[in-house]
Amino acid sequence: MADTVYPRLIGARLRSQMSYRASFALDLATQALAQWVELVVILVLFSHVNALGGFSKEEVLLMYAFAGIAFGIADLFAGQLDNLPTYIRAGTFDVLLLRPLGTLPQIMVSDVRLRRIGRIAGALAVMVYALAQVSVVWTPAKVALAIATPLAGAVIFSAIWVVTCSVCFWIVEGREFANAFTYGSGAFTSYPVNVYSAPLRWVMAFIVPGAFVAYYPSLALLGKQDPLGLPGWVGWTSPLVAALAAGVAALVWRFAVRHYRGTGS
Amino acid sequence: MLAGMTANVVFGMLRVAILAAALEAADGEIADYDIAATNTYVWIGQGLLGFVLLWGTNELAERVRSGDVVVDLYRPWHLQSAMLAQDLGRGGFAFLTRLAPPMVFGVLLFPFQFPASSAQWPLFLVSAVLALVVSFACRFLVDASAFWLLDNRGLYGFWNVTSGLLCGLTVPVSFFPGWARDVLWLTPFPALMQAPIDVFLGHGDVTGVLLHQLFWAVALLGAGHLVLQRAVRKVVVQGG
Numbered sequence: 001m002a003d004t005v006y007p008r009l010i011g012a013r014l015r016s017q018m019s020y021r022a023s024f025a026l027d028l029a030t031q032a033l034a035q036w037v038e039l040v041v042i043l044v045l046f047s048h049v050n051a052l053g054g055f056s057k058e059e060v061l062l063m064y065a066f067a068g069i070a071f072g073i074a075d076l077f078a079g080q081l082d083n084l085p086t087y088i089r090a091g092t093f094d095v096l097l098l099r100p101l102g103t104l105p106q107i108m109v110s111d112v113r114l115r116r117i118g119r120i121a122g123a124l125a126v127m128v129y130a131l132a133q134v135s136v137v138w139t140p141a142k143v144a145l146a147i148a149t150p151l152a153g154a155v156i157f158s159a160i161w162v163v164t165c166s167v168c169f170w171i172v173e174g175r176e177f178a179n180a181f182t183y184g185s186g187a188f189t190s191y192p193v194n195v196y197s198a199p200l201r202w203v204m205a206f207i208v209p210g211a212f213v214a215y216y217p218s219l220a221l222l223g224k225q226d227p228l229g230l231p232g233w234v235g236w237t238s239p240l241v242a243a244l245a246a247g248v249a250a251l252v253w254r255f256a257v258r259h260y261r262g263t264g265s
Numbered sequence: 266m267l268a269g270m271t272a273n274v275v276f277g278m279l280r281v282a283i284l285a286a287a288l289e290a291a292d293g294e295i296a297d298y299d300i301a302a303t304n305t306y307v308w309i310g311q312g313l314l315g316f317v318l319l320w321g322t323n324e325l326a327e328r329v330r331s332g333d334v335v336v337d338l339y340r341p342w343h344l345q346s347a348m349l350a351q352d353l354g355r356g357g358f359a360f361l362t363r364l365a366p367p368m369v370f371g372v373l374l375f376p377f378q379f380p381a382s383s384a385q386w387p388l389f390l391v392s393a394v395l396a397l398v399v400s401f402a403c404r405f406l407v408d409a410s411a412f413w414l415l416d417n418r419g420l421y422g423f424w425n426v427t428s429g430l431l432c433g434l435t436v437p438v439s440f441f442p443g444w445a446r447d448v449l450w451l452t453p454f455p456a457l458m459q460a461p462i463d464v465f466l467g468h469g470d471v472t473g474v475l476l477h478q479l480f481w482a483v484a485l486l487g488a489g490h491l492v493l494q495r496a497v498r499k500v501v502v503q504g505g
Binding site for chain 2: 020023026027030033034037040041044045047048049050051052053171173174175176177179180181183184187188191195196197200204
């Protein structure tokens, strides 16, 4: 049954958002603008320096673009988890439990924020520009890596969303805590991770696997040595890390939902 | 609240790291900002963010859309003044819970640049309150646009997306190229964030900065008053 329900639900969400065309177009433009505001920050910084953490402007832009696309796709599907505290507080999470479908997919399709496509498109444009500027020795494997990187990144970001939002089952007002890691990772991964201090890097790059969204794949594409000393093949492991993160996220979600108690009324 | 603090501190640390990396690549100083000034800039900014409430709620606009605004309008008060009073009260509480903690965090863990003279402390306070008033006035105008647009979420989103960059929250205004810097100081944006930080750090001319803030506070509150006067004539009460 699920294989026909979800496409229909997603279709309904998409149609409802497209029905106010002017409003939707403005939303798209605002989202693209949101992506480019971060671009302006990078350009302003590079008007004073030639390199950031040993990386040129185009190389940083490539990481920023990978992170932006991945974050946009993740936000499109997993961003709805930000509403989880409302479901839990109001007790409407019960409704999701009653239906013969998974709770997580139900939340994901509850509001597919189509306007995020603006953000994705904004980042995609920068990625094309950056890839044209940096010197990459293209091989079929590297083409595959360039395509797989934003997708693996999206899975990693979605997993971060699921895991951190699961906290809301215990701390109902935990949304901002989750945001520190979801939106925080979005900002963190846009820059080379070697610029951060060691404690911050351990948490946001390796425990939360932010370094595998853009940093290591970019190193592999550019054929650069990791200033942090990890070997070159690490850059090719992002899809594996993504699969692992998704598995952890699924387990955490199951565990968290089992601890859900209704509001009682 | 602790959750909010976590987000605030994590973002502060990210911003410090990126700006510090830029400083390192630029031999330690960019546009009057050395490492201590940069840390101070970031942690005051993280504190002011909650104090001036740069990204507020869209509450008035929602009330315009739902029609509840009628209740606000027929009360015997001046709606804008009442909301400003509410926001100042919120600011008083936020001063302790939102502005002070990130600054203390910055003082304890990072090199910090304290004001050179003790007169700068009260001036910083004045500047921060003016920033709050300007922020309120801007948010009120965005809210009030709902009287004409009904759905102002586009404008609200636009404000949320651009204000952080233009007011000097993400990078100091003085990092921008000269022409952009001059243009920005002609707008109210630096009055929201960069102005109190400049007063604290002793950058620029204090009197000029405070006058810039005062001018925009008065001008934007006045604009809000006029807009509300016109808007009231637009209100149509539907139904019983």
